[in-house]
Amino acid sequence: MAFSLKDFSKTFSTLIDSFQKRDGESVVGIDIGTSSIKIVQLAEKKGAAVLETYGEIALGPYGDAEVGQAVNPPPEKVAEALGDLMREANVTSRVGGIAVSLSASLINLITLPTKDENDLAAMIPIEARKYIPVPVGEVTLDWFVIPESESEFLSAAGRTKKPNSTDVLLVAIHNATLNRLNTIVNTASVTPRFYEIEPFSMSRAAYEHDTAPVMVIDLGASGTRVYVIEFGIIDVSHTINRGGQEITHAISRSQGLTFTEAEKLKRTEGLENTEVGKSALDYIFSEARRIFLTYQRQEGKIISKVVLVGGGAQLTGLENIAGQYFDAPIIFSSAFGRVHTPAFIDDVLQSAGPSFSTAIGLALRALK
């Protein structure tokens, strides 16, 4: 599976009424995760993206659970949390980009035997049925043509491109997910300018782009996502069904603590005194290492760095632990480095960078 980062921005323009951004207008990026909502508000000033405010709110308390737990509250409760977050963080903008998790979408790169636009438009809905394993009525379909220059990169990545054919990125998002997100943001009086699949938003903000392949590991609450990205194209994506929540559960079981106590201990002390926490991480990083080695062997390429994103990347001491699994430098997402920020909070923003990568990537695109 592969898809293009650069051109993806066009993909959802047909899904919602988009409108021109006014100069100097503030915009938000909203990332609704399973354990918390993250929001970032940016404005363009003198051609630069300036951070106006940002914040995070745990969803646990809105879903009869603890802070740090993955929950799935009804949309009205999530909207309430979003409203509370916007008030607490003094968010004034009500327009911006909203993240959609990769698991709610199906992405296929397909090659069609024509270069004629009209033929493509006729062929795609029919072709889509072959690739999308659910009734077409259950998903919102979108697609766009990958430009020739990008197609050459794909060929370089081992695909053979037939003459007189077109590479098309076919995207399907479950309607149930879009409807839920729509209900949440509408209830909170937010106007979505676009919906974007998370790895695109995240990688826009998480690291410096160059041509070498990069592995991105998103350490969330309920799970961990692993991507390999090359030439701005996501080559590999993989979900590991363990996340930060398991580490907390492990600490809580082994030390006889409540979930909340264990979560606090994890956030303040890291895994200093707990072997069980380490074993949950070992499972995650061993899987990621396997994906890393398989990619390098199959593609005959070296992954230049491993970028850690997500709340779980804030774990104290993680750099040393992760470093044992990869023969590549470990980088923490420096997402706030993409925007102008007041110097006096640089340290805070440095450590929060991994958590806010998706929200920042969304807000950056909303500014454009």
Ligand SMILES: Nc1ncnc2c1ncn2[C@@H]1O[C@H](COP(=O)(O)OP(=O)(O)OP(=O)(O)O)[C@@H](O)[C@H]1O
């Ligand atoms: N300072 C910290 N140290 C260690 N772990 C932390 C810290 N802050 C947050 N976490 C952990 O990060 C996890 C939440 O990460 P994140 O906010 O990226 O998840 P999410 O986006 O809500 O979930 P998902 O992406 O899986 O839907 C939780 O398990 C939480 O315990």
Ligand SMILES: [Mg+2]
């Ligand atoms: Mg997340």
